[in-house]
Amino acid sequence: MPRFYCPQPLVNGSTVELPEAVAHHLHVVRLQPGAALTLFNGEGGQYRATLAESGKRRATAVIDAHEAIEAEAPYSVTLAQGLPEGSKMDWIVEKAVELGVAAIQPLAAARSVVRLSGERLEKRHAHWHGVIVAASEQCGRNRLAQLLPMADVQPWLAGTAGAGAARILLSPRATESLAGWARANPPQAVTLLIGPEGGLSPQEEDAAVAAGALSLSMGPRVLRTETAGLAALAVLAGAWDGV
Numbered sequence: 001m002p003r004f005y006c007p008q009p010l011v012n013g014s015t016v017e018l019p020e021a022v023a024h025h026l027h028v029v030r031l032q033p034g035a036a037l038t039l040f041n042g043e044g045g046q047y048r049a050t051l052a053e054s055g056k057r058r059a060t061a062v063i064d065a066h067e068a069i070e071a072e073a074p075y076s077v078t079l080a081q082g083l084p085e086g087s088k089m090d091w092i093v094e095k096a097v098e099l100g101v102a103a104i105q106p107l108a109a110a111r112s113v114v115r116l117s118g119e120r121l122e123k124r125h126a127h128w129h130g131v132i133v134a135a136s137e138q139c140g141r142n143r144l145a146q147l148l149p150m151a152d153v154q155p156w157l158a159g160t161a162g163a164g165a166a167r168i169l170l171s172p173r174a175t176e177s178l179a180g181w182a183r184a185n186p187p188q189a190v191t192l193l194i195g196p197e198g199g200l201s202p203q204e205e206d207a208a209v210a211a212g213a214l215s216l217s218m219g220p221r222v223l224r225t226e227t228a229g230l231a232a233l234a235v236l237a238g239a240w241d242g243v
Contacts, residue, residue: 002031003038003046003137005144010039010047014063023059026051037061040142045069071140073100075187075240078165079229082109082153082196083116088226093128096145097135099233103146104128105191109153111198121150153204157211165189167213170228171205174217178232181216182239190236194229 004022016039018026033051039061040046045068049061079101081092093104106128108115116124129147136144151159160167166188168178193200193208200208209215218231 001036001038002026002029003040003140005133005137006039006041008041010041010063010066012047012063012065015052015060016049016063018059018061020057023055023057026054026059027056039063040136042142042144044142046142070142071100072143073102073237073241075236076102076165076189077233077236078103078105078148078189078191079233080105080107080156080191080193081229082107082194082200082225083112083114083150084196084225085113089124089128090131092226092229093131093147094135095230096233097132097141098139099230099237100141101145101233103148104132105148105156106150107153107156107193108150109196110201110204112196116150125150153200154207157204157207157213160191160211165191167191167193167208167211168232169193169200169205169208169213169215170195170218170232171199171215172217172222174215176214176216178216178218179235179239181214182236187240192229192232194225194232196225199225 006016006018008016010016031051031054033054035051037049037051038046039049045066047066048064050064052060052062079096083106096104132145132147168190170192193213218228223231
């Protein structure tokens, strides 16, 4: 059944106008009135709905029933990702959402090749939000991962010191593994700090440890920036999902 994000109040028995992008999609795939849909607004659960009207730019649906279904992890993970090159961030955001991340914190690191600011940053932020929406529609999540504003690594570390969540710096130089740490600890809120291509600078790693981050490794192989965070999310899921 097609699933769509509809950021507005959804009430059983009401008729809602679907977002223009959803209407366009329905028109392209030629879904006809009477077709069953699933809608969610990010506030919890999902709604069975029936397509009432479908045009090139406008579509409406009747809300039939609420379903209290969630696909969220029983623990919260924030992925603090050093900004990578090109479209790698799109891939990271999409797959992180599929793996259950609760929040994504883009970070401008010393070794980040890409520098974003002003209108260009606003456009990329809006684009990443769209990636979150599309990934949530696809994977069955009814709550959107939070996309936090871009921040520089050092001020972000200083501002989040003592914030409560366990902060983990993934580093190939660490001697303790994330998998071992996760097996020895109960499910809990975690922030994963990932460097861009080339990793975090020694000064940034030192600042992270000084701010309370635990330095852990992903094993003997050096992972690319677009692999490390996703692998870490999978490790935590393997250790904690169902606990």
